[in-house]
Amino acid sequence: MTAPVASLGMYDHPGQRAANDALWLAIARHLRGAGIAAPDVLDRDRPVEAIWRDPDLLLAQCCGYPLVADPDLALRVIAMPLYALPDGPAGLHYSRILVRADDPAATLASFAGRRAAINAPLSNTGANLLRAAVAQVASPDGFFGATIVTGSHRASIDAVACGQADIAAIDAVTAAVIARDEPAALIALRELARTPTAPNLPFVTARTTPPAIVAALRQALLAAMRDPDLAPARAALLLADIVPASIHRYRRLRRLSP
Structure with a gap:
């Protein structure tokens, strides 16, 4: 080198x-x-x-x-x-599936046809694990009505909070750091579910x-x-x-x- x-x-x-x-x-x-x-x-x-x-x-x-x-x-x-x-299995991570706190939908299946935010198409935590979670309740092909690419987990959080998107999967480590360092960013959101681990x-x-x-x-x-x-x-x-x-x-x- x-x-x-x-x-x-x-x-x-x-x-x-x-x-x-x-x-x-x-x-x-x-x-x-x-x-x-x-x-x-x-x-x-x-x-x-x-x-x-x-x-x-x-x-x-x-x-x-x-x-x-x-x-x-x-x-x-x-x-x-x-x-x-504290809630992560040793060596494994997952994503927190976040939605707006005032969204009445109670299950992942209820978000069929809604707008998803992903940080990148090949992201494991932002896209791949979200597809895996959707596959547990429905066919992931065409499940969401629209998908926007934000460029980062932090931007996906903002996209859901401001209504540009309805749902996003956020890497658990990233979510923990943002909760610690920028708690205001998550005030308008709630965890709907968690993805499979990886x-x-x-x-x-x-x-x-x-x-x-x-x-x-x-x-x-x-x-x-x-x-x-x-x-x-x-x-x-x-x-x-x-x-x-x-x-x-x-x-x-x-x-x-x-």
């Missing part, structure tokens, strides 16, 4: 950026100690989708569904995070990253999880631990979609 790139953009809300910076500085320091070049700062100038496709990608976090659904995405899974959510978003590197560097990245992530000085950063990110993982853990996500 001539110009290594790093990103922690999947959970990088304003209240988390300092924590991600601290986490990255510790990881980069560990890598340099092993003789591996690492960028000084995280790449926040490009969309995460562009960063995933950078052949010089050293470390990023990736949505699990495009990892297995996009054949052009050449990534290698390094590890999987565990999050400190493996947490993996840490990845370019598929061409040499095995020795992959091993060093795992060690650097583990060291960051054990560093007592990083406890405030981990708390801000809701990070409890990481476990080694491979793409095999994520292949089941294909089966969640029709």
Whole structure:
């Protein structure tokens, strides 16, 4: 790698950026100690989708569904995070299906023909898990009357709150962070249901990253999880631990979609 790139953009809300910076500085320091070049700062100038496709990608976090659904995405899974959510199974996440608090509909089936907001068509938490939830009550094909693409979970929350959409599936980690840091954003919403679960978003590197560097990245992530000085950063990110993982853990996500 001539110009290594790093990103922690999947959970990088304003209240988390300092924590991600601290986490990255510790990881980069560990890598340099092993003789591996690492960028000084995280790449926040490009969309995460562009960063995933950078052949010089050293470390990023990736949505699990495009990892297995996009054949052009050449990534290698390094590890999987565990999050400190009181109602989340270890290693698994889900989405909270949110609607307006004053909407009288009581079931997911009642939203047939209504407007859904998704952050991206290949998002696991925003689109794939929502389809999986709908498939439990009806055929997901054409279930919603319209679907708008907002670009982020945060924007999907606003779309439902202002009436641009009626329903959205919001990543549980994102929802917890917004509830903590921006509670006013959720005042007008309520949880209708929860989606099926899926493996947490993996840490990845370019598929061409040499095995020795992959091993060093795992060690650097583990060291960051054990560093007592990083406890405030981990708390801000809701990070409890990481476990080694491979793409095999994520292949089941294909089966969640029709």
